[in-house]
Amino acid sequence: MAEFFHRKLERNAIGFVVAIVAVASIGGLVEIAPLFTIDETVEDAPDMRVYTPLELAGRNIYIREGCYACHSQMIRTLRDEVERYGPYSLAVESKYDHPMLWGSKRTGPDIARLGDKYSDAWHVAHLINPRDVVPESVMPKYGWLARNALRTDDLGLHLKAMSRVGVPYTQEMIDNATNDAFGQASPDSSFAGGVTERYGEATHVRAFDGDAARLTEMDALVAYLQILGKLTDAAQPKTASAEE
Structure with a gap:
């Protein structure tokens, strides 16, 4: 009976098109309907801050090197x-991520809350040769990041592009992107103060790769890894005193 109905439907072009539209509409409705209540389901995070230029550069390197293929950033x-x-993970924690890097494959552990879990020196050693700190690791080496100077002349354009898709970068942030990237990794420089002024006192300002004299891709990637899960405290359990 089912086979007869299917053959009859295939021979009726108009009926077949209507059936396709009906089935596609069901799938579309399932995907679209939740968007009507998105304002009620996505958490509010008034303390949410944006990535600094250095952290954004590190995120771009993370994408460039394909790190998202082995590490998810979404805790179920x-x-x-x-x-x-x-x-x-909460939806609001990814509100400034373009593109999203939730991932689904875990050759390595999920890193959604990696920030401040290990020291900068640990991350540098891990990236140079993962087996030095995790003997069973199958992760490739990324030692060249410590030798590659970070390109900073286009960081303002990166921030500007992010602002076009809703990330609240100010014109001042965009104009000072290059200096802020250098200042975040050079705490004794004259640019360091501008970083905390624009991005908050809690911003990490230090020589991430251990060498304040040079700004490298290692600085940028470690800065990014150290902020994962730290852009907002929305997911952290509320203490009794905080709730009162």
Whole structure:
């Protein structure tokens, strides 16, 4: 009976088109309907801050090197995931991520809450040769990042592009992007003060690769890794005093 109906439908062009539209509409409705309540389902995070130019440059390097192919950045609500990686990820934590890097494959661990879990020196050693700190690691080496000077002359354009898609970078941030990238990795320079002024006192300002004299791709990537999960405290458990 089903085979007869299917053959009859295939021979009726108009009926077949209508059936396709109906099935596609169901799928579309399932995807679109939740968007009507997105304002009610996405959490509010008034303390959310944007990536600094150096962190954004590090994120671009992370994408360029394909790190997202082995590391997800989305902790599920499953108990074992929360116990291993920390509080489950919230939608608001990715509001300034373009593109999203949630991922699904975990050749390596999820890094959604990697920020401040290890020292800068650990990250540098891990990226230069992962086996030095994690003997069983299958991660490739990224030692050249410590030798590559970071390109900064186009960072203002990167911030401007992000502002076009809704990231609230101010014109002052865009104009000072190059200096802020240098200042964040050179705490003793005259540019360091501008970084905390524009991005907040909690911003990491230090020589991420251990050498304040040079700004490298290693600086940028480590700066990015150290801010993961730290752009907002929205996912952190509220203490009793905070709730009161």
